[in-house]
């Protein structure tokens with residue numbers, strides 16, 4: 001089982017805290033907790049978001065994740081695109097990271113950063129992603145920050161770049177929640193767009209087991225099932241949790257309920273293995 005969306009480091013975004021106290025722990029302690037969680041849930045690979053706004057020697061914000069990965073087999077970093085940076089020197093450093101295969105994807109924080117996907121400052125990243133054959137993931141939908149602007153985080157913005165950059169593969173994180181049907185339309189229409197199922201429910205085991213939690217599970221599962229049906233492309237949905245915002249095992253059970261059983265193999269494993277070229 002492959003979890004395509006977790007956090008091993010604080011995202012360092014404007015108006016957002018550390019997400020979870022665990023992410024402030026030293027690498028060994030965080031690694032031990034993550035390894036346990038992955039083992040219990042049966043997860044072989046976990047793809048982890050880097051941080052934003054980094055020193056020059058870490059242009060995609062992955063160095064701390066790489067430190068943690070030394071203690072966690074199967075942990076792979078995702079580099080963060082910074083639309084604030086426009087200098088050639090920065091992109092030369094980004095390309096160096098991509099060329100040594102250090103990241104499995106790039107990620108943009110739509111909404112948190114006030115840049116739409118079609119903003120000129122993202123363009124060079126799409127060219128590099130196509131050249132080095134890694135997908136570009138976008139945070140879409142609801143945010144954790146009152147400083148974020150939602151119009152930049154709507155999944156329709158991904159349609160624009162999917163059309164203009166046909167060689168690039170895009171992933172709509174969180175299926176654009178709450179705009180899950182809009183996201184499904186973008187997936188239906190574009191052959192180069194996927195979605196991940198992470199972060200649709202957050203909380204601890206108690207939240208998921210509570211009466212209200214169980215109600216939310218079935219409501220959200222219905223929205224996921226509808227998005228998959230609407231898109232007519234079950235092979236474009238990827239399992240992800242947004243751990244540590246949700247426990248891996250409880251979240252796995254939610255996704256098992258949301259996705260029709262005949263698509264489990266695709267959603268939990270095969271599609272991610274192919275898209276991110278995991279072996």
Ligand SMILES: [Zn+2]
Pocket residue numbers: 005006007049199242
């Ligand atoms: Zn996330």
